[in-house]
Amino acid sequence: MIDKSEGRSGPTVAPAAPARPTSADVARRAGVSRATVSHVLNSTDHPVSERTRQRVLAAAQELQYAPNASARALRAGRSNIVLVPMSRSAVIPGQDEFLENLDRELADRDLVLLMHGDRTTNGARGAHAWAELRPAAVYLDVSRGTPAAVELLRRAGVQAILLTGVPSVTYAPTVPLDPAAAARLATQHLLTRGSRRLACLVPGGALAEVSARRHHAVVQVAAADNVPVERVDCELSSDSIAPVVGRWRDPAHRPDAVYASNDQFAILLIHKLLEAGLEVPQDIAVVGSGDDPLGAALRPALTTTSFVVPEIARVVASSIRRLLDGHDLDPDMEAALRPRLVIRESG
Incomplete structure (x- = not known):
């Protein structure tokens, strides 16, 4: 006779999840009615003594009770x-x-x-x-x-x-x-300071939509002053930025200012320009967007545009x-x- 209990293990039964506390549980713990719990937790105008209110709040905290906002909205016909x-x-x-x-x-x-x-x-x-x-x-x-x-x-x-x-x-x-408003402001600043040949970094990937709109804004503002804009599609990496910086070492191909779309790209660009022996802003001015704290610590410190979030x-x-x-x-x-x-x- 084979003992089926040996060498076999029964099915593993996951422990039942604890029941979610309800407003009725809070009412029982606090010794009040469910209506009183509702008045306290929903901050209604119904008169409830401070002592009772504190008892209800303490019970809700002890039970880790979280009201169902959607259900509450359905009952009340409104929500916050x-x-x-x-x-x-x-x-x-x-x-x-x-x-x-x-x-x-x-x-x-x-x-x-x-x-x-x-x-x-x-x-x-x-x-x-x-x-x-x-x-x-x-x-x-x-x-x-x-x-x-x-x-x-x-x-x-x-x-x-x-x-x-x-x-x-x-x-x-x-x-x-409009995220492009930051680009318009940066371009107007560069034109005011005398820039007559611009470039605009246009990051791809997740930033592509915003950067494309900013590039379009730069082109529009610059066109009003008949200033050309070189488009530079790029990624946030030295390998992506290095080729264009190498080309800009030749004054014949060099813009006098660059709008970098955001501060991260501006910081990387300044690093690569300095590494290539170009001076910022004497050879090429650089403006970003976002007011990244690292930009203020950079040398030269980064000029930027930003929204007050x-x-x-x-x-x-x-x-x-x-x-x-x-x-x-x-x-x-x-x-x-x-x-x-x-x-x-x-x-």
């Missing part, structure tokens, strides 16, 4: 969620800083930032996905906020829809934030709050979206 679809590009200069500041600014206005992780959705298909989360407001790029998407969101009960990008549209309030986040959050309250966009919007010029040694 501001939904922002993640950008199609994972690498956009200043994106993380903007979102961190936007999160703080919204919280100061009793709103909650919710990032929607699908980078591909747009138009009506995207609007269906965003509306399912019952946000109070949606903030997204004009390229994704099509007329059909905006109409669907409004029908779904989204109270405020704020678009961003250029050109502005007539069917929804728009924050006309915390200020943009402030006016965006303020505008969303104002739209929810039935008002117009923040009156400081136009000033907050202007890039600034930081003149240092490189150009």
